[in-house]
Amino acid sequence: MADFLDWTLSMLSKSSFQTMEGTVVMNGMLQALAQLFKHGKREDCLPYAATVLECLDNCKLSESNQMVLRKLGMKLVQRLGMTFVKPKVAKWRYQRGCRSLAANLQAPGSVVQNQMMTVAANEADDEEEYDIPAEIENVVEQLLVGLKDKDTIVRWSAAKGIGRITGRLPKELADDVIGSLLDCFRFQNLLRHGCAKKEEEIVPNPSS
Known part of the structure; x- marks a missing residue:
């Protein structure tokens, strides 16, 4: 595996997405790495x-005009992120309880309190067991950038990566990711409203 990775990374570093030949080479290398991970x-x-x-950071695929390369970059980034974090479902995730509302309301208060204490204890144990590498911050940042891509298929890949990786993070780190995600939406809304306002200023109202 080491020899294969050395070859693929060498080909990636030597190629440029500004040429047709480089785009074809990078396409193949990114697909191979994505399947490997x-x-x-x-x-x-x-x-x-x-x-x-x-190596992927140095390629700067987000600046490429090739949608396929940006999509493969997001796919590889999310799979690298899944490699960094352990394949473990976070205990803070929502778990469906009793389906019957009547049975749920009739449950003794002590039972509900014990369930809440169990959930809190599980979350505390969950926080202690996690060992998150520093590279996860870079991965999440690149995926958040991918959410702002102009092509839907790239945004889809980035969104899947955000969801999968966040589901394995401790609750505190997951809250930070969600906060950054909401900030991204706020930025998009401000940008959209700002552009609409500028358009209203430029285009005269026919009724006036």
Whole structure:
């Protein structure tokens, strides 16, 4: 695996998305890496994940005009993120309780209190067991940038990555990701309203 990764990263670093030949080469290398980190064992891929992420940063795929390259970049970034974090479902995630409202309301108060205490204890244990590498911050940042992409298919890939990675993070870090996500939406709304206001200023009202 090490020799293959050295070759693919070398080809990526030598190629440029500004030429047709470079675009074809980068397309193939990104697809190969994405499949490798999807089907490979985590313990085998983890030692090389940081190096691949650094090479991907240097490629600056977000500046490319090729939608396919930006999409593959998002796909590879999210799979690198899934490699960094352990395949574990966070205990803070919503769990469906009793389906019957009547049975739920008739449950003794002590039972409900015990359930709340159990959930709090599980969350505390969950926080202690997590060991999140520093590269996750870079991964999440790139995925948030992908959410602002002009092409829907790139935004889809970034959104899937955000959801999958956040579901494995501790509650505190997951809250930070959600906060950044909401800030992204606020920025988009401000930008949209600002553009609409500028358009109203430029285009005269026919009724006036």
